[in-house]
Amino acid sequence: MKMKLIAVAVGAALSVPAVAMADVSIYGRAHVSVDYLDDGARYSETNLSSNSSRLGFKGDHEINPDLKAFFQIEQQINFTTGSSDGGTSFATRDTFVGLGGNFGAIQVGRFDSPFKVARGPFNLFGDQVGDMNNLARVTAGRLDERYDNTIQYTTPDFSGFNVKVAYSMYRGQSLNITDTTANNEDSDAFSTSLNYLGGPLEASLAYEKVEEDTLRGEADSIRAAVAYKIVDNFKLVGFYQTTDFDGVSTTTSAQRDAGTFNVYGLGGEFAIAKNTALKATWMTNDSDADDSDATMWVVGIEHKLDKAVRVYANYAVVDNDDNVAYSPWMQSRTANPQNQSVVNGVNEAAGEKAAGFTVGLRYDF
Template sequence: MKKKLIAIAVGTAMAVPVVAMADVSFYGRAHISVDYLDDGADYSETNLSSNSSRLGFKGNHQINPNLEAFFQIEQQINFTTGNSDGGTDFATRDTFVGLRNSDLGALQVGRFDSPFKVARGPANLFGDQVGDMRNLARAGDGRFDERYDNTIQYTTPTMGGFNAKLAYSMYQGEWAVEDEDSDALSMSLNYAGGPLEASLAYEKVEEDASRGERDGIRAAAAYKLTDAFKLVGFYQTLDYDGNDATTSLDRDLWTSDTYGVGGEYKVAPNTALKAMWMTRDSDADNADADMWVVGVEHKLDKAVRVYANYAVVDNDDNSELVPWKEARTANNVENAMGEKAAGFTVGLRYDF
């Protein structure tokens, strides 16, 4: 019996270095804000919001000098409420596993942001805040900026500052359904080098997806004119065909062109002023909207930052967009038909 116990103990001790070979890290983000929101009509209140806060694990394992396995498990967690929209306390964000070859690129499978979604990154000055560009770029139920299930993605190696991403979502839902065409294709070409960062993306979703058939083109860029000043630009065109349940009005409302420009100026090493203007031109009559955002952000250190923003969406008579809808728990007010909806926010973001 003693010999068996000794053998088990030795075997366990020998297994520890094998586990240690995997480089695994725990990370997260606590992002909260206090917001004063006014839809221009009946709602005018102060809210506390959790803004895409998250917890995750990620790691990699070197198989040989040229081949590496990697994974990530990430969950949304809310710091202000018990759940999100009546759901569970956690919601799956970018979660995947894959292999990376230094010469051939990376292949990953799981649920994660599409290349089309990631492509807004260079111009995304107010991500997960009041004034996020997705309040215009992702408007309507025919939305893009998605995190697709059941996805396979290939990422090329970076050559001369360029890389490309090609993702294919095989089907929507937990399993494939016979005679259902709900797959999605998303791709992007990306560049980062010197003062320029830019992305060009295309995405197409088939007719049996829950929001119907749609496709879009997106371009985003950031250029550092000086060490202190960065200029950004964004353009997107979407065409929404819908499905059998979609009305012609819905198709016109969600078919749109959205574009804008903005800038970031560092007034001190850790303090920046930001501003952006965007407009959404819908195919439907009198359904356009403009958004202005100004803000200031101060980094207390590499992990913690504070900010304050003021954002306004000016709606045409048949538009009801607000500047606080996306990526936030305080997001369920939409009574702004034909109104100016405004939000003022003071936020804290802690990355760990």
């Protein structure tokens, strides 16, 4: 009798994990490239880079026909050294849990803000040399983040439209209101977007505001991104963003000007064969600071070997005004050489043209 009870207990124990894991999947991305990078001054080298590579777990569970629970745990991985880009902590990328149903979806955790996601329609070179973030996500006025302690509501789909509203309560593990350098009492952030996907059109309009103790200081921004498929094999994309940076109480007017800018651009993708496309974008960053504008253009070709694997080659150039030294490789990469041309406190790359040529492989699994 005891043996039968033990057998039943063991069988039940083994069956529970099987049920719990039934709707859980493992996914990831291995994205590596070989890049030749030249900042126009002293730095001109070839690098191997891992570009926002990741490993994740996600799943959902139906509570009843009108309600389900869902989760995601995602970690950035460096495929060139084997280390985690997030340091010692786990779940450095989008990690959340939530409930969804006819009312839409509510999720809590740490994940891309609606403002950040809204750049998607324009971002033809995401996580590559020439990524739009190299001009749209710069200076102390940069937003476009993955915030801690966030709760987000996403509406149901209404004829292709949905709205996302997110609020981040504070940075770190808990709210600290003491008068110290660790104060984060005013570190909340608000982000929202209106999104449309239907037929040949994909578009997003977003707004984000962060308070004084969030990241680099108080700022707010509006962005719009659109992609329109004119014909089956040609897509036109456009982008506009305006950012106003106030900083903190000690921020100078010059620093505010440096963090306040407009950025806009156009681009297109032309399919020359079933699995091969030519892509190009042009962008400019118009800063309130004197002689601090920059323009970037990118051309590339991408070939999909199948649904999971693609290869590509891009060439990108950033043309800087005298007081800035932006490059087309500053974002979403492990190979990100910076300040290589600073001599006696002077960046000799300021005012120069920085260029990068890359050949990459991306495998989504």
